[in-house]
Amino acid sequence: MFGRILLLVATLGIFHAAFSTYEHLSYLKALERPEGSLPPDIVVETLLSLVLGIIGACLNAPPLKEITWSSEMRKHKIDDMDSRLGFASYVNRGKRIFSTSNVSSKLQ
Numbered sequence: 526m527f528g529r530i531l532l533l534v535a536t537l538g539i540f541h542a543a544f545s546t547y548e549h550l551s552y553l554k555a556l557e558r559p560e561g562s563l564p565p566d567i568v569v570e571t572l573l574s575l576v577l578g579i580i581g582a583c584l585n586a587p588p589l590k591e592i593t594w595s596s597e598m599r600k601h602k603i604d605d606m607d608s609r610l611g612f613a614s615y616v617n618r619g620k621r622i623f624s625t626s627n628v629s630s631k632l633q
Contacts, residue, residue, distance in 0.1 A: 528584030531577050538574030542567055 545567050553561050590596075 528581045528586075531581030532585060533581075535574045535578030535581055538570055538577065542571040542574060545570070 546563060549563060549567065550559075553559055
């Protein structure tokens with residue numbers, strides 16, 4: 526919950542810094558001085574919002590999962606993993622081998 530609050534504060538801070546930058550540039554344009562640096566308070570607000578956003582994103586992230594083979598095998602049963610259904614063949618030649626027409630044709 527604390528991470529989400531930090532993300533919200535960081536987002537509001539970035540929006541406020543963007544609005545302050547727009548207002549400052551509009552003020553400079555009204556004075557017919559289009560060139561000029563941003564005031565230090567806007568720069569500090571932007572950097573502080575960036576740091577709060579990074580901390581909030583780190584606190585709000587889900588826990589990391591293992592990517593090893595053994596951690597994946599803990600989720601499955603051996604019957605699920607070793608069934609090899611692709612190799613199963615349910616078609617057989619029993620009808621042809623044990624048919625009476627095949628036996629009678631060999632005897633003649």
